[in-house]
Amino acid sequence: MSENTRYNIKETEAKWQKVWEERGAFTVTEDSSKEKYYVLAMLPYPSGRIHVGHVRNYTLSDVVARYRKAQGYNVLNPMGWDAMGLPAENAAMERGAHPKDWTYENIAQMKAQLLSMGLAIDWSREVATCDPSYYKHQQKMFLDLYKNDLAYRKESVVNWDPVDNTVLANEQVVDGKGWRTGAPVERRKLNQWFFKITDYAEDLLNAIDGLERWPEKVRIMQRNWIGKSKGAQFRFNFTTSDDTVDVYTTRPDTLFGASFVALAADHPLAKQLAGGKEGFDDFIQQCQSTGTSEEAIEKAEKLGFDTGHKVAHPFIEGQELPVYLANFILMDYGTGAIFGCPGHDERDFAFATKYGLDILPVIDSGGEELPYVGPGKIINSDFLDGLSVEDGIAAAIKKLEEIGAGKGVTNFRLRDWGAVRQRYWGCPIPVVYRESDGACIPVPADQLPVELPMDINYDEPGNPLDRHPTWKHTTCPETGAPAIRETDTMDTFVDSSWYYLRYLDAQNDEEAFSKKATDYWGAVDQYIGGVEHAVLHLLYSRFWTRALKACGYPIPADEPFSGLFTQGMVTHATFEDADGKWVFPAEVEKKDDGWAKIADGSKVTIGAVVKMSKSKKNVIDPQDIIDTYGADAARLFILSDSPPDRDLEWSEAGIEGAWKYINKLHRSLMDVKDTLPAKEAAMPKAFSESALKLRRAVHQTIKAVEDEIEDFHMNKSVAKIRELSNDLISFVPKDDADKWVLREGWEALTILINPMTPHLAEELWAELGHDQILAETDWPKAEESLLENDTVTIGVQVNGKVRATITLSPNAPKEEAEKMALADPGVQKAIGDGQIKKVIVVPGRIVNVVAG
RNA sequence: GCGCCCGUGGCGGAAUGGUAGACGCUGCAGACUUAAAAUCUGUUGUCCGUAAGGACGUGCCGGUUCAAGUCCGGCCGGGCGCACCA
Numbered sequence: 001m002s003e004n005t006r007y008n009i010k011e012t013e014a015k016w017q018k019v020w021e022e023r024g025a026f027t028v029t030e031d032s033s034k035e036k037y038y039v040l041a042m043l044p045y046p047s048g049r050i051h052v053g054h055v056r057n058y059t060l061s062d063v064v065a066r067y068r069k070a071q072g073y074n075v076l077n078p079m080g081w082d083a084m085g086l087p088a089e090n091a092a093m094e095r096g097a098h099p100k101d102w103t104y105e106n107i108a109q110m111k112a113q114l115l116s117m118g119l120a121i122d123w124s125r126e127v128a129t130c131d132p133s134y135y136k137h138q139q140k141m142f143l144d145l146y147k148n149d150l151a152y153r154k155e156s157v158v159n160w161d162p163v164d165n166t167v168l169a170n171e172q173v174v175d176g177k178g179w180r181t182g183a184p185v186e187r188r189k190l191n192q193w194f195f196k197i198t199d200y201a202e203d204l205l206n207a208i209d210g211l212e213r214w215p216e217k218v219r220i221m222q223r224n225w226i227g228k229s230k231g232a233q234f235r236f237n238f239t240t241s242d243d244t245v246d247v248y249t250t251r252p253d254t255l256f257g258a259s260f261v262a263l264a265a266d267h268p269l270a271k272q273l274a275g276g277k278e279g280f281d282d283f284i285q286q287c288q289s290t291g292t293s294e295e296a297i298e299k300a301e302k303l304g305f306d307t308g309h310k311v312a313h314p315f316i317e318g319q320e321l322p323v324y325l326a327n328f329i330l331m332d333y334g335t336g337a338i339f340g341c342p343g344h345d346e347r348d349f350a351f352a353t354k355y356g357l358d359i360l361p362v363i364d365s366g367g368e369e370l371p372y373v374g375p376g377k378i379i380n381s382d383f384l385d386g387l388s389v390e391d392g393i394a395a396a397i398k399k400l401e402e403i404g405a406g407k408g409v410t411n412f413r414l415r416d417w418g419a420v421r422q423r424y425w426g427c428p429i430p431v432v433y434r435e436s437d438g439a440c441i442p443v444p445a446d447q448l449p450v451e452l453p454m455d456i457n458y459d460e461p462g463n464p465l466d467r468h469p470t471w472k473h474t475t476c477p478e479t480g481a482p483a484i485r486e487t488d489t490m491d492t493f494v495d496s497s498w499y500y501l502r503y504l505d506a507q508n509d510e511e512a513f514s515k516k517a518t519d520y521w522g523a524v525d526q527y528i529g530g531v532e533h534a535v536l537h538l539l540y541s542r543f544w545t546r547a548l549k550a551c552g553y554p555i556p557a558d559e560p561f562s563g564l565f566t567q568g569m570v571t572h573a574t575f576e577d578a579d580g581k582w583v584f585p586a587e588v589e590k591k592d593d594g595w596a597k598i599a600d601g602s603k604v605t606i607g608a609v610v611k612m613s614k615s616k617k618n619v620i621d622p623q624d625i626i627d628t629y630g631a632d633a634a635r636l637f638i639l640s641d642s643p644p645d646r647d648l649e650w651s652e653a654g655i656e657g658a659w660k661y662i663n664k665l666h667r668s669l670m671d672v673k674d675t676l677p678a679k680e681a682a683m684p685k686a687f688s689e690s691a692l693k694l695r696r697a698v699h700q701t702i703k704a705v706e707d708e709i710e711d712f713h714m715n716k717s718v719a720k721i722r723e724l725s726n727d728l729i730s731f732v733p734k735d736d737a738d739k740w741v742l743r744e745g746w747e748a749l750t751i752l753i754n755p756m757t758p759h760l761a762e763e764l765w766a767e768l769g770h771d772q773i774l775a776e777t778d779w780p781k782a783e784e785s786l787l788e789n790d791t792v793t794i795g796v797q798v799n800g801k802v803r804a805t806i807t808l809s810p811n812a813p814k815e816e817a818e819k820m821a822l823a824d825p826g827v828q829k830a831i832g833d834g835q836i837k838k839v840i841v842v843p844g845r846i847v848n849v850v851a852g
Numbered sequence: 853g854c855g856c857c858c859g860u861g862g863c864g865g866a867a868u869g870g871u872a873g874a875c876g877c878u879g880c881a882g883a884c885u886u887a888a889a890a891u892c893u894g895u896u897g898u899c900c901g902u903a904a905g906g907a908c909g910u911g912c913c914g915g916u917u918c919a920a921g922u923c924c925g926g927c928c929g930g931g932c933g934c935a936c937c938a
Contacts, residue, residue, distance in 0.1 A: 217856060217933080224855070224934060231938080249938060262938095302936080328936040338938045346853080347936055413937055534933080640876070641864050647931090649864070653877055660890095661876090667891090715865075719875035726875090795871030800919050802871050840918050846870040850918050 007666035009630035013759040017118055025775045026065075026120045028076050030520040037073035038521055039064045040500055040561075042529030042537075043080045046106040046128075047087060050113045052570040052612060052638075052650060053530065055622045058119055059635045060567060060644055060714070061528045065120045066755040067709050070779040076521060078503035079114065079121045081107050083130035084492045088425045093458045099425040100454065103130055113623055117631045118758050120775070125506040129495035134502065135427040136449030137512035138494060141544075143430055143442045144551035150196045151419065153440065157266075158418075160188040165462035166422040181461075193429065193488065194416040197543045201226055201412040204542055213563035215645070218534040225535045227413025232397045233335060234406020236261055236311035239320055245269060245311065248334030248411060252400065253392030254341040256381035257362035259352060261311055262304065262326040264336040270325050274307040287327045302351050303327040314405045315382065326351065334411055346371050363389065417540065419491050424464045426489030428452055432474055435482045444477050450485070463487055496537055497544035500524055500560060515554035523557040531566035538564070565712055568647040572618040574607040582617035585652075586624065609649055620650055632757035633659040639756050640718040661722070662760050665753075668729045669746060669764055676743040677736065679769050684737035691741040697727050698745045699786035705752045706782070714756070721753050743768070748780050796821040797848040798830040810844040821847040 020026065041061035044054055058079075065077035081103075088099035095102075107128060114121070127134055145151040158167045163181035167190065197204075205226045208219050231250035238244065245263065249255075263270055265287040274280045283305040305325040313319040321339070328347060329338060342352035342359040349371040352359050362381050365372035378384045378392045387395060400406040420429065428450045430443040443450055453471040456464040465471060465487040476483040498512070505517040541560050549555040575583040575595060588595050588604050595604045612619045625634045637658035642648040687695065701724040708717035728746060733739045747768055754761035754774050765774040792810045794817075795802040804826035808817060818839050821827055827849060834851040841847050 220856060221933060227934095227937065229937075247938080251938080326936090328938095330937065333937045335938095340938085345938075347938075350936095411937080531932085643865080646858090646865095651864085651877080654864080657877060664891090716875085719866075722875055793871080797870080797919070800917095805871060838918065840870095842870060842919095846919080848870080848918050 007663050007760075007763075009632070009662075009759075012763050013116070013118060013630055013632065016759045016762045017115060019762070019773060020118075020120070020775055023773070023776075025773065026069075026075075026077065027122050027124050028074055030517065031074050032520070034072065034074035036076065036521055037068040037526075038076045038524045039068065039526045040078070040503075040524045040528070042527070042533065043082045043496065043499060044110065045082045045085065045087070046103055046110055048106040048109060050110055050622055052620055052622050053567075054114075055117065055634060056567055056570055056638050056644075056648065057529060058114065058117060059638050060565070060712075061526075062117075062119050062121075062635075062758075063639065063709065063714060063755040064526055064528070066758060066775070067779070069120065069775070070751065070754065070777065072778060075120075076125075076503070077119075077121050078125040078127075078506075079119070079123065080125075080127035080499055080503065081110075081129065082492065082496050082499075083107065083128045084426045084489075084495055086423065086425070089423065089458070096458075098454070098456075100130065103128075103425075113626075116623075116626055117635070120758070125503045127499060127502050127506050129427075129492070129499065130425070132449045132451050133509065135495070137502070138427050138490070138498070139430040139443075139448045139450060140445055141498070141512065141548060141551070141553075142490070142494075143445065144553075145195065145547055146431075146442060148547075148551050150199065150547050150550065151193060152196065153191055153193055155189050156192050156194075156418070157187050158190050158192070160186045160190075162186055163461060193419045195419045195543070195547070197417045197540075198412060198414055200543055200546050201228070201414045203546065204414075204539065207542075207559060211559060211562075211564070214561075215531075215564065215566055218531070218538065218564060218566060221534045222539055225414065225539065229411050229413075231409065231411065232393075232400055232406055233409040234314065234400045236314065236321070236339070238309055238311050238323075240309040241273075243269060243272070245323075245337050246335040246406075247337045247339050248409070249339060251341065251344065251389075251393065252396035253378060253381075253384060253387070253389055254344050254362050255313075255315060255339070255396055256384065257341040257343045257360040258313065258321055258339040259342055259358040259360060260322050260324055260340045260348075260355075262324045262329050262338055262340055262351070263307075264329040264331040265305075265325050265327060266331045267325070267329075267336045270307075273309050273323065274305060274325060277308065280305065283325065302347070302354060304351060304355055306355070314400065314403065322357070324351075324355070332415060333413070343370050344373055346373070417491075417493075417543070419494065420488035421491055422463045422466070422487075423489050424452065424456060426492060427495060428465075428489055429486040431486045432476060432483040433486070434476045434479070435484060439476075441476050441478055441483065447477065465489070493537060493540045494544070497541045498548065500527075500541075501548075501555075512553070518554045518556040521556070523559060524561045524563070526563040526565065527561040528565045528567065530569075534566065565644070567644050568642065569611045570648050570650055571609050572612050572620060572650045573609050574616050574618040575604045576607055577604050578602060582615075584617045585620060611647075612650070625655060629655055629659040630662070630759070632662055632760045636662065636718065636757050639714040641715065643715050644712055662757060664729075665725060665749075666760065666764065668725075669767055672742065672746075673767055675733070675739060676746070676768075677740050679743070679747075681740055681743075684740050687737050687741060688734065690731070691733075691738045694727060694731055694741050694745060696786045696789055697724055698741075698748045699782045702748055702752065702780050702782040703787055706779075709755065717752075718756060721749065721756075724749055724752075750774065751777065751780055792844050794844065795846055796824060796827050797846065798827060798851060800848065801830070803827050803830040806847070812843065814841040814843060817841045817843065817847055821849065 039061050041057050061077060065075050069075040083103050088103050091097050091102045092099050129135065142151060160167060161181055161183055163183040205223060205228055208222055211219060229250050231248060232252040233246055233248045235244045235246050245261065247261065265284055286303060307323045307325060309323045310320040311323055313321060329336060340348035340351060342348045342357060343361045344363055359370060360380065361370060362379060363372060363376040364379050365376060375389050378387045384392045384395055397408040430448060430450045432441050432443065434441060453468055456468060458464060460467065472485040472487055474483050474485055475481065501513045501518065504521045505513040508514055545555055545560045572585060575585060575588050577583050577597065583597065583604050587597055587599065589598050595606050596602060597604055610616065610618065622634060633655060637655045638648065640658065641654050701720050704720045705717040708720065728742065728749060731742060733742050750761050750764045750768065751774065762774045788810060790809065791807050793805050793807045796804045796806055804824040806820045806824060808820060818841055831849065831851045836849060836851045838850040839847065
């Protein structure tokens with residue numbers, strides 16, 4: 001093979017990327033003559049370099065984009081940057097770089113990397129959420145939400161890091177300590193902004209049913225997160241004071257089994273009931289020192305404090321229940337108080353056992369041990385006796401309503417969205433607080449954006465906005481009196497809740513997006529990203545879309561993403577050296593007797609295949625792969641080995657295999673292209689049997705690849721393409737008609753592989769003599785008449801075991817198939833002396849002879 | 853604990869209830885080469901057999917069916933999500 005015919009990856013890929021860019025091949029406008037298709041990949045955080053997960057994500061969205069474009073759709077495939085957030089500030093603290101500079105440098109680097117992937121992106125719509133031209137619209141949205149009572153301020157308990165002087169998210173609290181400082185986290189009450197997502201709990205839940213093109217897994221996770229429950233809320237009257245306390249329960253049917261009432265430690269009545277009692281302060285202290293992280297709660301022991309007070313049982317005259325404070329009662333769920341039924345609740349059982357309270361069975365457990373939480377007949381419960389759990393709940397609620405003690409209610413687990421962080425690098429909240437009276441005054445829309453100050457320093461921990469000498473000091477826009485700016489900034493999840501709308505009209509400075517743009521582009525047809533966003537981002541975005549609609553924004557559809565696909569993770573083997581330190585895969589090589597470091601030959605052990613992570617060093621830099629093997633090989637490998645929704649194990653052998661295949665295709669076409677007829681050559685009138693067979697394979701492959709791409713089975717479409725290329729390469733044309741078919745096959749193959757390896761496909765397409773680029777070429781049409789073979793080989797079973805195969809027309813009558821099957825010597829042998837009882841013939845599928 | 857998903861060759865994975873293992877990776881044998889790489893050809897589920905051929909085989913146990921990797925019930929194993937939510 002001479003040098004000049006060898007496929008030159010670098011030159012070829014760069015060449016076609018330039019052609020696409022110069023032609024604006026993927027730049028789109030609202031074109032009413034075409035049907036639109038909006039494909040969206042979750043936008044990346046600009047950490048500095050792309051990782052393999054990005055490559056997988058954007059390869060998938062690119063396949064969809066290029067495929068739909070070939071199908072004739074007007075495809076919008078945009079890209080942007082989720083550019084606010086903590087890492088930029090950490091970099092500022094560690095390296096002294098300004099968060100803005102750090103972020104934009106990273107964006108420039110990563111954009112260059114994405115360009116080298118050859119993605120069919122409309123870069124004219126690129127957005128960065130840290131740009132004032134983006135966040136000024138977000139500030140307007142915030143004010144609109146505030147105006148519509150969808151954003152509000154309230155006191156709430158947060159994790160507070162006393163060293164960094166900032167609020168920590170639950171994920172940032174490790175073993176009750178701040179993840180950065182190691183300082184014990186305090187629970188503090190702070191005035192915080194919230195978004196009223198709970199107003200939409202019912203709607204967000206119900207609408208999940210309509211999200212038919214979402215993974216069931218994600219739909220379930222969102223349902224659970226919203227957590228709707230039905231039950232009863234009712235009142236206990238204290239016998240020891242004039243107070244009352246409301247409790248919430250999903251099991252009012254077990255009320256006759258109640259043996260105590262428990263209140264949250266921070267319940268409004270707690271101090272009043274028990275304040276000053278011995279041990280009260282210690283108990284409260286203990287409850288507060290428990291972190292709010294799930295882990296901390298998990299480990300915490302059930303703790304109670306007897307208030308000494310009692311309440312009256314609503315159904316049983318004269319019966320009193322003791323009132324405890326308990327650390328496992330949450331103030332912000334239900335009413336912050338419960339009644340305990342130890343017989344039929346595990347938590348209550350543990351609590352009752354510890355504090356020596358009664359345990360009364362009120363559901364027939366059928367002999368099972370307590371606590372019993374299953375279904376059964378109600379016992380020991382007066383008017384509820386004999387009822388099922390379900391009927392008992394209804395009857396108990398009815399009774400509570402009759403006596404005026406309570407009612408049936410619906411509760412949600414979903415809480416309002418804590419919207420702010422005590423951070424610099426986020427979207428400023430456009431309100432000021434008047435110093436004279438503390439009134440919260442929105443910044444008028446014509447004064448937006450409230451821009452972040454650039455002159456900041458990180459000499460001290462905490463929020464630089466808070467201690468900025470001038471920025472926060474301003475005047476009230478209404479009265480001109482001195483005022484202080486809000487120094488909290490928005491949660492970055494706000495930024496990503498509406499970016500999909502900004503892409504539709506990214507150049508619009510006047511408004512976030514126009515009605516014209518949203519009317520045409522509508523909702524996202526196919527959203528693609530990691531399953532880690534199954535709840536938060538996807539739920540916030542669904543909420544934000546509804547909230548914007550309520551504020552009068554031109555929202556095209558109730559749901560932002562009509563189709564969702566969640567990709568699997570990328571995994572890799574881990575390597576450890578003799579000292580137990582992790583080693584990068586790029587630093588090791590395989591020897592006959594195991595693995596060794598390339599540098600010094602010392603042995604390393606290969607460990608578990610797990611998700612790529614920097615801490616375990618089992619990461620591959622996709623740029624190295626693209627530089628060595630090219631973007632096409634990286635894309636092809638990622639698509640071919642695993643179904644996209646499953647984890648993908650990265651392997652050197654796999655990427656090399658993809659690279660070899662690309663070279664092979666190119667080489668094979670170069671070998672035959674001069675023998676092919678001109679692309680204008682007319683279709684021959686007759687074909688040889690072998691040519692006809694190849695034509696069938698071509699057209700069946702077209703159909704199969706379409707189906708597999710639409711079902712997100714990219715691995716199967718690659719397999720089908722490889723099968724076809726095997727057929728093409730081994731096909732030896734004997735006449736002009738054969739050669740015509742060979743050209744037809746190569747052209748089809750080239751178009752089919754274009755979504756996966758677009759550079760190679762463009763190159764092959766040009767080699768086939770086309771002037772029009774493939775990115776602007778339509779998908780081929782599979783000919784109906786060629787989708788079925790003229791003969792089919794089917795199995796013949798005897799008593800369910802395959803004993804022979806027969807080849808016949810797929811339309812052959814059943815009798816013929818039966819006759820052929822029974823005439824087969826292998827079948828006769830298997831039947832032996834047995835009697836034929838029945839013959840089942842499924843035309844084109846199977847013959848089964850039942851004999852015995 | 854609750855919910856969901858997944859168990860198929862040495863490996864990644866294919867199989868509208870109808871010939872299990874497509875396609876690929878790895879391995880083995882051969883061709884080309886002074887040699888190696890690259891490339892090409894053949895082969896590659898297990899067991900018995902020189903062969904023809906046969907038996908077994910989709911985590912385990914049962915069921916439905918002419919026919920089960922696929923459907924149903926019960927286990928075992930792995931993964932993910934949620935979790936003091938009353």
